[in-house]
Amino acid sequence: MESAPDPRGVLYPARLPAIERFSPGAGLQDLVSWFWLVDWNIAPGRTSRQELLPFPQMNLVIEPEGITLSGPASGASHRDLSGSSWAVSALLRPAAAQALKVAPVELLDQEMQFSAPGLLAAIAKIKAQPEQADAGPACAERFGSWLTAHLPAATSSGLQANELLDTVAAERGIVRVSQLAQRLSLSTRSLQRISERYLGLVPLAVIRRYRLQEAAHRLREDPAVSIAGIAAELGYADQAHLAADFRKVLGYSPGTYRKAETSLPALPPRH
Incomplete structure (x- = not known):
């Protein structure tokens, strides 16, 4: 392997x-x-x-x-x-x-x-x-x-859910549910149903997760690139929209994350 x-x-x-x-x-x-x-x-x-x-x-x-x-x-x-x-x-x-x-x-x-x-x-x-x-x-x-x-082999609907995840993971420019639905030739309702059934999350949460993962990776690994530049790379309208997503999910700003060298305040337990 x-x-x-x-x-x-x-x-x-x-x-x-x-x-x-x-x-x-x-x-x-x-x-x-x-x-x-x-x-x-x-x-x-x-x-x-x-x-x-x-x-x-x-x-x-x-x-x-x-x-x-x-x-x-x-x-x-x-x-x-x-x-x-x-x-x-x-x-x-x-x-x-x-x-x-x-x-x-x-x-x-x-x-x-x-x-x-x-x-x-x-x-x-x-x-x-x-x-x-x-x-x-x-x-x-x-x-x-x-x-x-x-385990039995994946079903056709399971493979469709895999394609949903793979598309979000690979295509940085997808930041809206409508974009993903169009890319997969699905209605918004069908996309929502597949996402909730196979991932347990709504499509927007899946999209946001990958975009924030990528943003965190870029902030950590490339200090020369600006936060505004990262926002543009990932399809955000501007830096403020990326910062809003960052704070909503992680509880702090992209700038705070980039500056952190040792530790940040402990995240609250998730239940």
Whole structure:
């Protein structure tokens, strides 16, 4: 499996433990965006905070304590890491919702225990092998094999939902629902129905998530570009509209985010 890095989604990458990402096999590409794996070893008494603007998708997460299906997030979120542990996760494509027989909207900002007989034990066994210096590919392959064996193929409507997400992710100029509907040759109502059924979010929230992810990435990685320039690149009418979206979702301005070198006030928990 080839590594499939994507810089979007993490607000402060330098603060996080190294994350490995691996592409799914050919038979899973309609159901899984990628597998991601992380190990951490935090000094006693300390906590490492992950500040995220998550992808508008569900995650199937394996940890030593069990397996959970995490629903889409309605906005920015965070997770505090402490001690030593690991996680192996699959970022699920919209079509996976039907394959898993779940409604993402019912899992918005929540998670549920997930039954996957034998999967946790198989992953834990790989992680426990001291001679397995690089367990990432083996974990991703085992996880993928389980999903292939247990999930049905994506339906035509699921593939349509995948196309919706892919279009928003790839085309920076899409900032309005009407633009997306026209691009996909759908009515606004049909677009809304597909988005809510397979992603658990309205189309505007999906669009805003990707545009803000891209804006945060550009602010972080390219200090030479102006905020007004980033707004223009992403199809915003002006800098003020980008700033308004930034404050609404993250709680602070693009300028504040760019200046932050170590930490910002903790984000409130999302329920």
